[in-house]
Amino acid sequence: xxxxxxLFLAVTIFLFSCGKSGKRSETSDLNLSSVILLxxxxxxxxxxxxxxRVIMHISSEPDNLHPTNGNSLPRLEINNYIHGxxxxxxxxxxxxxxxxAEKLPDVSEDGLSFMYKLxxxxxxxxxxxxxxxxxxxxxxxxxxxxxxxxxxKSYWNKIETITADSLDPLRFTIRMKExxxxxxxxxxxxxxxxxxxxxxxxxxxxxDFSMLDDSTMxxxxxxxxxxxxxxxxxxxxxxxxxxxxxxxxxxVKHWEPGQYVELVRKQKHWNPELQLMPDKIIYxxxxxxxxxxxxxxxxxxxxxxxxxxxTFLELASDSSVRANYHLILTNSxxxxxxxxxxxxxxxxxxxxxDDHSVRKSLAGIVPVDKLIKVVYKDYSxxxxxxxxxxxxxxxxxxxxxxxxxxxxxxxxxxMKNAGWKDSDMDGVLDKVSDGKKISFEAELIYxxxxxxxxxxxxxxxxxFGKHGIKVYPIAADIRTFVQRARARExxxxxxxxGANALPEDFTQLWHSSSWKNNGSNYxxxxxxxxxxLIDSIRTELDQEKRIRMxxxxxxxxxxxxxxxxxxxxxxxxxxxxxxGNVKLYADRPGILLNDLRLLSVSQGKTSP
Amino acid sequence: xxxxxxxxxxxxxxxxxxxxxxSFILLKAIPGNPxxxxxxxxxxxxxxxxxxxxxxxxxxxxxxxxxLPLFYFEVVPSENNIWIPSVNFHVDNQFHRWFFGDGxxxxxxxxxxxxxxxATAQPVSQLIxxxxxxxxLLALFSVLLAYFLSIPIGLKSAASPGSVFDKSSNTxxxxxxxxxxxxxxxxxxxxxxxxxxxxxxxASGVKPLGxxxxxxxxxxxxxxxxxxxxxxxxxxxxxxxxxSRTVRISILDILRLDFIQTARAKGLEEDKVxxxxxxxxxxxxxxxxFSGVFPAAIGGSVIIESIxxxxxxxxxxxxxxxxxxxxxxxxxxxxTGLITMTGYLISxxxxxxxxxxxxxxxxx
Numbered sequence: 001x002x003x004x005x006x007l008f009l010a011v012t013i014f015l016f017s018c019g020k021s022g023k024r025s026e027t028s029d030l031n032l033s034s035v036i037l038l039x040x041x042x043x044x045x046x047x048x049x050x051x052x053r054v055i056m057h058i059s060s061e062p063d064n065l066h067p068t069n070g071n072s073l074p075r076l077e078i079n080n081y082i083h084g085x086x087x088x089x090x091x092x093x094x095x096x097x098x099x100x101a102e103k104l105p106d107v108s109e110d111g112l113s114f115m116y117k118l119x120x121x122x123x124x125x126x127x128x129x130x131x132x133x134x135x136x137x138x139x140x141x142x143x144x145x146x147x148x149x150x151x152x153k154s155y156w157n158k159i160e161t162i163t164a165d166s167l168d169p170l171r172f173t174i175r176m177k178e179x180x181x182x183x184x185x186x187x188x189x190x191x192x193x194x195x196x197x198x199x200x201x202x203x204x205x206x207x208d209f210s211m212l213d214d215s216t217m218x219x220x221x222x223x224x225x226x227x228x229x230x231x232x233x234x235x236x237x238x239x240x241x242x243x244x245x246x247x248x249x250x251x252v253k254h255w256e257p258g259q260y261v262e263l264v265r266k267q268k269h270w271n272p273e274l275q276l277m278p279d280k281i282i283y284x285x286x287x288x289x290x291x292x293x294x295x296x297x298x299x300x301x302x303x304x305x306x307x308x309x310x311t312f313l314e315l316a317s318d319s320s321v322r323a324n325y326h327l328i329l330t331n332s333x334x335x336x337x338x339x340x341x342x343x344x345x346x347x348x349x350x351x352x353x354d355d356h357s358v359r360k361s362l363a364g365i366v367p368v369d370k371l372i373k374v375v376y377k378d379y380s381x382x383x384x385x386x387x388x389x390x391x392x393x394x395x396x397x398x399x400x401x402x403x404x405x406x407x408x409x410x411x412x413x414x415m416k417n418a419g420w421k422d423s424d425m426d427g428v429l430d431k432v433s434d435g436k437k438i439s440f441e442a443e444l445i446y447x448x449x450x451x452x453x454x455x456x457x458x459x460x461x462x463x464f465g466k467h468g469i470k471v472y473p474i475a476a477d478i479r480t481f482v483q484r485a486r487a488r489e490x491x492x493x494x495x496x497x498g499a500n501a502l503p504e505d506f507t508q509l510w511h512s513s514s515w516k517n518n519g520s521n522y523x524x525x526x527x528x529x530x531x532x533l534i535d536s537i538r539t540e541l542d543q544e545k546r547i548r549m550x551x552x553x554x555x556x557x558x559x560x561x562x563x564x565x566x567x568x569x570x571x572x573x574x575x576x577x578x579x580g581n582v583k584l585y586a587d588r589p590g591i592l593l594n595d596l597r598l599l600s601v602s603q604g605k606t607s608p
Numbered sequence: 609x610x611x612x613x614x615x616x617x618x619x620x621x622x623x624x625x626x627x628x629x630x631s632f633i634l635l636k637a638i639p640g641n642p643x644x645x646x647x648x649x650x651x652x653x654x655x656x657x658x659x660x661x662x663x664x665x666x667x668x669x670x671x672x673x674x675x676l677p678l679f680y681f682e683v684v685p686s687e688n689n690i691w692i693p694s695v696n697f698h699v700d701n702q703f704h705r706w707f708f709g710d711g712x713x714x715x716x717x718x719x720x721x722x723x724x725x726x727a728t729a730q731p732v733s734q735l736i737x738x739x740x741x742x743x744x745l746l747a748l749f750s751v752l753l754a755y756f757l758s759i760p761i762g763l764k765s766a767a768s769p770g771s772v773f774d775k776s777s778n779t780x781x782x783x784x785x786x787x788x789x790x791x792x793x794x795x796x797x798x799x800x801x802x803x804x805x806x807x808x809x810x811a812s813g814v815k816p817l818g819x820x821x822x823x824x825x826x827x828x829x830x831x832x833x834x835x836x837x838x839x840x841x842x843x844x845x846x847x848x849x850x851x852s853r854t855v856r857i858s859i860l861d862i863l864r865l866d867f868i869q870t871a872r873a874k875g876l877e878e879d880k881v882x883x884x885x886x887x888x889x890x891x892x893x894x895x896x897x898f899s900g901v902f903p904a905a906i907g908g909s910v911i912i913e914s915i916x917x918x919x920x921x922x923x924x925x926x927x928x929x930x931x932x933x934x935x936x937x938x939x940x941x942x943x944t945g946l947i948t949m950t951g952y953l954i955s956x957x958x959x960x961x962x963x964x965x966x967x968x969x970x971x972x
Contacts, residue, residue: 055817063727063728063729064728064729064730066729069729070729071646071647145667148729150646150647150664150665150667150668151646151647151664153664154664230713233729235724235728235729235730235731235734238729239730253819254818254819256815256819256919257738257739257919258739258917258918258919258920258923259813259814259815259917259919260813260817262817262818262819282817284813284817285917286812286813286917287914287917288812288914288915288916288917290794290797290798290915291797291801291811291812291915291916291917292812294797294798294801294802294811294812295811295812297802297803297804298801298802298803298807298811300810300811320803320804477930478930479639479640479645479930479931479932480639480640482640482644482645483639483640483641483644484639486644
């Protein structure tokens, strides 16, 4: 009986703690700025750790830390601190800022050549100076047919050549094959590698750029290249700390598989702010929401940008957590949408959404406010409604385009006008098309990765059901989801797109060629006018002209209504108050951990 | 006995081949092209301007051999006997490549090379060896704990069936057995890793941050043990009911037999009757359960490993299936198959040791 009593008590306590409600934390009002600087804590509380290390929560482990060969998000984030980049995204404003380069490049009149100059004092860990030969090596390694960076090759294949300046040892010019608005921007996500580390014998020097992606190269030469690439691709360069080499301020000290990756600050580095940075940055893996919640209650983690909404709300309602952490929602460039399959007959589906008046009328019964409420609950007012396919944070956003209002009555009338009626009184709209009677029954696919998606899919199903549209929600894991989306095996698709502050090439999402080649134009949107506009946007380097064209594209897209654009995603941030100088960005990665400064106990201010 | 063991071992490769073919076909039926998924950077899966290069896709499919047919053989009329056709096997197929290697990066499963993981680019054997120990360690701990607790409970219940102890232990263990492991694990976390109640165990992971390379073995064990307590309890609790009930029923069956009555009639104490005569004879079902422990360790438990952030096999398999990482999934199938067969062979041998009446010799 005693055992029973203990168990009962335990269960009661557990249930009680689960159902507990408390005052919500005060979070800052969101505006549309790309950065928010939080106030430092006034006092350094006695219970706070004085260790100058940041423990960052990640929900999945990086696939590896190889400078080129990998495709996971944590890898990109961690590599930010290990490696250096010619340019970086300007998180505090717009566009790009120079990192390893002195400034943004000088562009030639034809818009194809970009002249860069490296900063003069940049050294690798062995004391060697960073030089254009490292940049040339990096580009060649990325472009080489046999290196395993398959995801990034399409960007590097646009390079025609890179030449080092014969007069200035720090200057080099990148020549691109064709004009493109991303000819500069693509550099920001690829780290520069040290030639003497990865290619000590200078194998790649014998190959010029045109040879590197030539699959018809003779066997002798390709054999040499393959041999070098086999070495370069070796897993040790992405997993064993001694073999991970970068010009960034941190190096990998330890990687405990499935547990954590530990970075330590270098003793010597060219960055003048090195001594102010945290001694260590530890990325700790925890994919379970409950234990993540406890980790923060125990103060055994310092920061996260990837909390689930539920965990964030639970932590925000806990006063002891609020005393120790900043909890704040920030805007991001990502957005959620409900896409229609506009070309059903070409993808073997019923002709439900091929008529744009039907798509427009359905846009009027999507309960966007309720969907936002479902996801963000008490914080829903901080979430911005998306009007078009461009985030309202971007300067390309067209403020004159308004989303269609929620208007069920008008929508019902529009559906009748389009020929959809419940003629057999079975509660589902129907219509005769090509002599055949079809019922308005649609498959809605959504991701099974979180309860938010499911809740939204159920709400849409319910709301559409009230208007005679039978929806069959189908949850899919991300691989199946992408495959079905690309094969156009859906009628409705609930998904999200990510974006950043940089100029966007709309080809992949909205060009009709991207429908034909099974690209990411899932809806099938596109006509001659929009395609021409997208092609022009892609190559227009004059910003004002380009923005005008993007505005026009948004008007066309909203008129065609290939999707209902729902809301901008909010990033759920938590950062320990023992750190100051906390800046939260709209763009990825949301925070720069090396910017954090441990607040001293005595001064309650940023430590020197 | 030796002959029997030898004969069983001879059947291992045939069974493994059948398992490999069946699992290979099943695996390829899962939707999702690993090459296409590999090409999309995770950061770009939802990025609105990512680019998928068709040339790169073709190259990657060729590299993984995904452009080849699953199997490639032809059935042709035999020259000698028109009724019995002959089968010609060809090498350009995915199964052959996986089994015998590609002659370049992969030596093939037949030479013990499981290949390279699509997802992490690590050799599969290296990936599995870095993960399997946590699953084995936890499985071993939990089995030992389960047997340590269940056998005495089963014995005591069998000694006095219908007693208060028998009924109450039966009820409690049945309740435990009914609790889902994810709920129980979360309950333990909320009770024992929560500053609002008791914060005596870590909430996640298997070792402290910062590495333990310079620590002595004792220090390492001391540091790691607190991390293993809650996962071990979660692994163990549900098997308590099963093992103790199995022991109880087996002993009750044995206690009804004549030789037990004889032992009692000789005046042997009840405790000795139970331990010396009944218990040994009741061991067979318990041994059967034990044979399933090691395959279970390979499979791990996805839920428990996810909740406690244990880098074990369960989580690895789940992630591999999610990433359509065929080399890892196939390796796990083969290793699990091999260990399951070995487990059953060991349990057969243990049967013979536990009960001398069992013989694997053919009777004339």
